[in-house]
Amino acid sequence: MTALRRFWTRLLRSPVSYAILVLCFVGMWLVQWMSENELKQIRDVYGMGAIGILLPMHVAMALTPFPSDLFSIANGALYGVTVGTLLSWLGWWIAALLQFGLGRRARKDFELEQETEHIPNWLRSFPIDHPLYLICIRQVPWLGMHIGSFIPGAAGVRWKRFAWCSAIGTFPGSLLMAAIGAGIVHWS
Numbered sequence: 001m002t003a004l005r006r007f008w009t010r011l012l013r014s015p016v017s018y019a020i021l022v023l024c025f026v027g028m029w030l031v032q033w034m035s036e037n038e039l040k041q042i043r044d045v046y047g048m049g050a051i052g053i054l055l056p057m058h059v060a061m062a063l064t065p066f067p068s069d070l071f072s073i074a075n076g077a078l079y080g081v082t083v084g085t086l087l088s089w090l091g092w093w094i095a096a097l098l099q100f101g102l103g104r105r106a107r108k109d110f111e112l113e114q115e116t117e118h119i120p121n122w123l124r125s126f127p128i129d130h131p132l133y134l135i136c137i138r139q140v141p142w143l144g145m146h147i148g149s150f151i152p153g154a155a156g157v158r159w160k161r162f163a164w165c166s167a168i169g170t171f172p173g174s175l176l177m178a179a180i181g182a183g184i185v186h187w188s
Contacts, residue, residue, distance in 0.1 A: 007110075014109035016102050027064025030057060039074045050078075055091055062095035067142060069177055076181025084178030085171075092170040096138075096149045100162050103153020112154055129157040131165050138169035145170075 011017050043050040058071035071091065076084035106112070127133055128151060137148035148169065152162050 010110050016106045023064045026060050027066040030061050043078050058091035059095045062092055072177030073181035076178030077185045081178050081182045085175045088174035088178050089170055093167055096166040099149035100153040103150040107154045128152055128155045134165035135169040
């Protein structure tokens, strides 16, 4: 079997492929839903129970290729900087752990351990498991979270190290976005 055919076979058999496809559709649906609904109305109707609705939506949106910053800004606008930061951090951290799990599954499905011999030496020497990389990659806008979660999972970084590094790495963006949301409400 040729390498290309083997790749396509693995791709079609991998649950990761279907999970990513489903997440893209979920992201499109959430973008549409957010354009038609006001998050403030949900909070007004459900009170603090709205967190049980908005937090899973934030996690789902953070897993998609669509930007989830709007949920973090809304958290700050709806709940203030402190609670908004906590909710944003929690949403992004849970999403990071789930994406890391997808990367781990892709490592198994595509037998990536055996494929590392084909990676150029300079790329193989890149310190993906270093805490500084795992924390700082999250500061790259838009793709930082996805790259900083999926790639370490696929590269075999330990869960414990990834969990604490991503917890630290998601905090600055959570604080910034919640502060923007709270500032918009304060100054409007």
